[in-house]
Amino acid sequence: MASAVAVVEEAEDYSFLPIIHDVIKCMDKDSPDVHQELNKLKTKIQEAREQIAAMPGIDMSPALQESRLRTLREQVQTKNQLLQKYKSLCMFDIPKPS
Amino acid sequence: MRKRGETVMAAAAAEKPTKEKLLSTLDDIEVLSRELIEMLALSRTQKLPQPGEDTDILELLVQRDKEFQELMQTAVEQGKVHQEMQALEKEVEKRDSDIQQLQKQLKEAEHILATAVYQAKEKLKSIEKARKGSISSEEIIKYAHRISASNAVCAPLNWVPGDPRRPYPTDLEMRSGILGNMSNMSTNGVNGHLPGDALAAGRLPDILTPQYPWQSADVSMGILPPHHGNDFGLEPPGHNKENEDDVEAMSTDSSSSSSDSD
Numbered sequence: 001m002a003s004a005v006a007v008v009e010e011a012e013d014y015s016f017l018p019i020i021h022d023v024i025k026c027m028d029k030d031s032p033d034v035h036q037e038l039n040k041l042k043t044k045i046q047e048a049r050e051q052i053a054a055m056p057g058i059d060m061s062p063a064l065q066e067s068r069l070r071t072l073r074e075q076v077q078t079k080n081q082l083l084q085k086y087k088s089l090c091m092f093d094i095p096k097p098s
Numbered sequence: 099m100r101k102r103g104e105t106v107m108a109a110a111a112a113e114k115p116t117k118e119k120l121l122s123t124l125d126d127i128e129v130l131s132r133e134l135i136e137m138l139a140l141s142r143t144q145k146l147p148q149p150g151e152d153t154d155i156l157e158l159l160v161q162r163d164k165e166f167q168e169l170m171q172t173a174v175e176q177g178k179v180h181q182e183m184q185a186l187e188k189e190v191e192k193r194d195s196d197i198q199q200l201q202k203q204l205k206e207a208e209h210i211l212a213t214a215v216y217q218a219k220e221k222l223k224s225i226e227k228a229r230k231g232s233i234s235s236e237e238i239i240k241y242a243h244r245i246s247a248s249n250a251v252c253a254p255l256n257w258v259p260g261d262p263r264r265p266y267p268t269d270l271e272m273r274s275g276i277l278g279n280m281s282n283m284s285t286n287g288v289n290g291h292l293p294g295d296a297l298a299a300g301r302l303p304d305i306l307t308p309q310y311p312w313q314s315a316d317v318s319m320g321i322l323p324p325h326h327g328n329d330f331g332l333e334p335p336g337h338n339k340e341n342e343d344d345v346e347a348m349s350t351d352s353s354s355s356s357s358d359s360d
Binding site: 016020024027038041049052053055060063068076079080082083086087 | 113114115116117120121124127128131134135138139142159160163166167170172173174175176177179180181182183186187189190193194196197200204
């Protein structure tokens, strides 16, 4: 339940509908706060743009990112196997040059 | 063809980066919200009924807002995946440096082994070569005795300045040798004389001893010392005293430099 509430709250953070609703309500009431609400909307849109620009890892599609992740995992596995293979070979004691 | 095109389009659409989709959706929301507000403001001032256009805009706005929220969720998850990818990249780098280090060590070991194998092969070649040209130790000792017996490496203990003996063959000795005598053979047969040098040197080879009458005469007179047919022997200086006198006498006539060096 708590996680569902958290998810809902997180979804509302990214939603613009509440602010648009506030703007329309102020317009209906002919409230002087209309301009303030409009500014809030503009600010939120601008902040969303800045947040998007700062988010890491969204320069590619999820599918592409998934395939790159898979490739990296395979690389790590292959290199680990290679190292294991070399380490199991007979190693020589190479004297350090004096 | 159409299916392939649709597939390509779908693939292209699917491959659109999340950032691009987010910004595009955000722009749509901005435009739609502005239009909605302007329309509502216009309808209030002009009091004109809208045929439902505002409803359409509102529906679109709600749809775009929902899309935006889903895309933001996707972006957050992609951020987490990006962190995992960064950790994996660091691990890959570490593995790469480990592999490079191992490569260096293996290369060094290979170089050392190659050098050792090469040197061992060279040694084996030398051993084989020495084995093929082996000489008995007795023969080598015999030659060593010969060389040292002729005082070629060290002056005799009783050598003093003035002694005509040298560690190398002198002019007199060379002329009294086989080659010198062979070239003078015809001349000696005519006048019956050997060059005085040969006589003074007193070292005539055996091959010439019986051939000339004056030689045998010299032998009978006892001027000639015993020839060193004995490989290990060297005549003591006392036996050559007569020869020394001859050398002294002859050296005044000859151009030998050996006596000059006294």
